[in-house]
Amino acid sequence: MVDIAALARLGGVRKYGTDEMFFHFGDPGHEMFIILKGHVGVYINSLDGSPLQVAALKDGDFFGEMSLLENMPRSATISALEDTVCLVIDESNFEQVIAQQPSLAFRIMKGMSNRLRQQNEELSFLKQGSKPEEDGAVAGAASTSAPVPLSSDIYPPGHKSYPLSATSAHDIYLFDSETLCPVCDKKFPVKMVRSSKLRLDKIDPDLRQHFHDFEPLWYAAWICPHCYYTNFNFEFKQVSDALIKKIIEQGQELKSKVKVDFSSPRRIDEVFTSYYMILQTLQAGKVEPTKSAKIWLRLSWLYSDVEDEEMFNYTSEKALEAYSESYFNTRRNTSVEQDQRLTILLGELCLRVNQKEEALKHFRNSIVRKGGNNNLNRQAEDRIHDLRIALSEENT
Numbered sequence: 001m002v003d004i005a006a007l008a009r010l011g012g013v014r015k016y017g018t019d020e021m022f023f024h025f026g027d028p029g030h031e032m033f034i035i036l037k038g039h040v041g042v043y044i045n046s047l048d049g050s051p052l053q054v055a056a057l058k059d060g061d062f063f064g065e066m067s068l069l070e071n072m073p074r075s076a077t078i079s080a081l082e083d084t085v086c087l088v089i090d091e092s093n094f095e096q097v098i099a100q101q102p103s104l105a106f107r108i109m110k111g112m113s114n115r116l117r118q119q120n121e122e123l124s125f126l127k128q129g130s131k132p133e134e135d136g137a138v139a140g141a142a143s144t145s146a147p148v149p150l151s152s153d154i155y156p157p158g159h160k161s162y163p164l165s166a167t168s169a170h171d172i173y174l175f176d177s178e179t180l181c182p183v184c185d186k187k188f189p190v191k192m193v194r195s196s197k198l199r200l201d202k203i204d205p206d207l208r209q210h211f212h213d214f215e216p217l218w219y220a221a222w223i224c225p226h227c228y229y230t231n232f233n234f235e236f237k238q239v240s241d242a243l244i245k246k247i248i249e250q251g252q253e254l255k256s257k258v259k260v261d262f263s264s265p266r267r268i269d270e271v272f273t274s275y276y277m278i279l280q281t282l283q284a285g286k287v288e289p290t291k292s293a294k295i296w297l298r299l300s301w302l303y304s305d306v307e308d309e310e311m312f313n314y315t316s317e318k319a320l321e322a323y324s325e326s327y328f329n330t331r332r333n334t335s336v337e338q339d340q341r342l343t344i345l346l347g348e349l350c351l352r353v354n355q356k357e358e359a360l361k362h363f364r365n366s367i368v369r370k371g372g373n374n375n376l377n378r379q380a381e382d383r384i385h386d387l388r389i390a391l392s393e394e395n396t
């Protein structure tokens with residue numbers, strides 16, 4: 001047993017309020033945390049870009065040790081599910097903590113060795129798993145995505161204005177906070193989502209998550225009102241120094257084209273604008289298909305909510321294009337389950353644009369017997385069953 005009271009006496013105790021962030025996926029960091037009291041949620045970015053809770057940690061659990069010991073960037077996003085008190089360990093007090101609590105060193109080592117074993121197993125499954133023929137030749141090749149074509153403003157042709165606003169039911173899932181813009185270094189107010197309050201109602205076949213009385217997609221983008229830098233909130237701090245100058249230049253130009261204030265309650269037109277602004281930000285650098293895919297997929301969901309079929313089809317095609325490029329041409333560092341989700345999503349997007357044979361291939365590829373997620377396997381099997389019937393009817 002780890003003696004929590006003794007550890008707390010070593011100092012470095014920090015308090016976090018409900019929904020407060022410890023760190024985001026990809027952040028640099030040199031501290032690990034031991035939970036003295038409370039609960040935290042562990043989130044990874046799901047395919048559509050929204051945070052997906054994969055675990056909850058409680059009193060006595062620890063996290064962040066990879067960053068402390070190996071200077072690795074954070075592998076997940078962590079936020080408090082309730083008021084939480086943590087002991088923060090960094091290089092300055094690490095030895096002291098271990099000297100006082102040798103059992104803790106043993107637990108950290110055990111945790112790391114489990115993680116390594118899991119990674120090795122995932123790697124070997126990935127190697128065994130069948131891959132489409134197209135794969136292999138160009139792993140790691142540079143992205144060939146062309147910049148998003150834009151007319152005089154930031155919206156694609158066919159985009160309209162839609163009379164939809166957020167309901168007051170959204171309010172209890174939100175709270176006001178402030179963030180520091182990593183581009184211009186100025187603070188601005190933001191709406192944060194109380195992830196601890198979200199209740200998942202259902203997940204669509206294309207893996208869209210529906211929450212009770214709330215749509216996180218409406219609040220996923222943050223726009224700095226000073227420099228117009230826009231990004232998903234969970235990736236907001238991830239901007240390279242090389243891009244900062246370009247984003248500032250671009251912002252000057254954007255200021256003459258778009259108005260970026262969010263109303264209260266928020267209007268869906270503003271939400272659309274925020275997503276197209278992220279696409280603008282992307283163009284300051286090399287457009288990563290993985291990132292533009294996330295945006296197009298979310299846009300397609302939003303267009304389905306406003307029942308704009310033409311734009312739903314357009315954005316579905318863009319999402320399929322970007323996810324396919326990401327799937328075939330980009331080196332991925334993902335788990336078996338994440339890979340399954342990606343192939344299922346590709347199958348669903350092919351269905352949307354009526355490419356049944358392609359869809360069938362992706363659903364077949366998504367089935368992983370050993371180490372795969374059984375719900376995903378079943379979902380793919382159902383689709384394969386229906387597709388076989390549909391295809392044989394077409395051929396007769």
Ligand SMILES: [Zn+2]
Binds near residue numbers: 225227228229
């Ligand atoms: Zn800014």
